[in-house]
Amino acid sequence: MPSLFETCYRMDGKLTDKAERLAVELERNPPAYFDGLHMTLLEGVKPITKVRMPSGEVKEMLMLGSNSFLNLNHHPRVLEAERKAAEKYGVGAGSPPLYAGTTDIHAELERKLAEFCHTEDALIFPAGYSGNIGVLSGLCRMGDAIFCDSSNHASLFDGARLSGAEVIPYLHLNTSHLQLKLEGCKAAGKIIVTDGVFSMEGSLAPVDELVRLKNQHDTMLMVDDAHGFWAVGPGGQGTASLFNCRDEIDIHYGTFSKALGYTGGFAAASHVVIEYLRYYARSTFFSSALPVTVAAGVLEAMKVVEEEPVHLQNLKRNRDFFQNELERRGFDTLNSRSAIIPLLVGDEAKLGALQMALFNDGIFSNIGTTPAVKASRCRLRLNVMATHSLEQLAVAADIIERHARKLGILPEN
């Protein structure tokens, strides 16, 4: 059955009709998870942080809902780098990169990103979402073919559709299905596009297999490792590094918005591809550059990750511990290999009730349901940070288990 949000979006009539219908339906019968979408953080991302609930009540909550995996948001070196950049350059970029928007800090960040990805060059975008739109719609045209894992992030599908190329989805993680699609394709311009870490389940793309297929079928390969860079693999070098094939990826894509806790995206590739994208990726050419304070903070955060290995060590320790705690209580964590740990629920009403019960008990979590995943595969989405203590995670696992048993998500003991 289509969700309320899908029903309203598909409605015919004047454009305001659907907006009014949504307002009426939400007033009359809000979905169980609705409050969860309207929490306000009063002191930013911390393991325990103050949150205002829609009722107005302010609570301290254990933060299990942030993508800021390393939780460097309050790190003194990062804060200092931002402050110094603001003093020297002021705030804001004022122009797109190719006009007056590039400072020496932006240039240094691009060099550092290229070095990090072992590529010749890199290009920064003002947001992770818009960068994917720019890369795919800039690179591909009608007559080309874009092969997309069916669970790829929306920005990859949106960029692919905007390009006018044929968008060819393949079954999630299913390289045999991809092979069939590649064999039937006559286009000369071809690219395989995949998330590195899948954002709704924390699982990894089979990058080594994708490299094999791209070589066999003479296509490009783009890996969007938004959730993998600075979070998985040795030194946080990302998903491809776990498969020892970083240097075989044609376009590395990442965001500053997950492990580093910032905003912005980047592509790293050969010099000719990046130069081409500087002119043809419209979301950089026609969009103001990333604020210089952000570029300075990201640069410093990257150095912190390199020079203070404790952050990555703690993240790994925490995610291994928490996944183990949840699995031994009987939860299905959908083969997660990253700091995103989903708990399969499969029933939207139960999921909403679980999330609200957790809010009331001081645990901030997110949910994954339509349109991101099918309602029958809906899940609680828990994100671990490097700054959590093992005790906090153990207590959280107990609370989640208690509510899940009460709601019939796990069998009674």
Ligand SMILES: Cc1ncc(COP(=O)(O)O)c(C=O)c1O
């Ligand atoms: C794989 C992937 N790519 C791109 C994005 C968009 O990044 P941003 O939130 O920085 O715009 C996300 C966001 O969740 C993502 O998971």
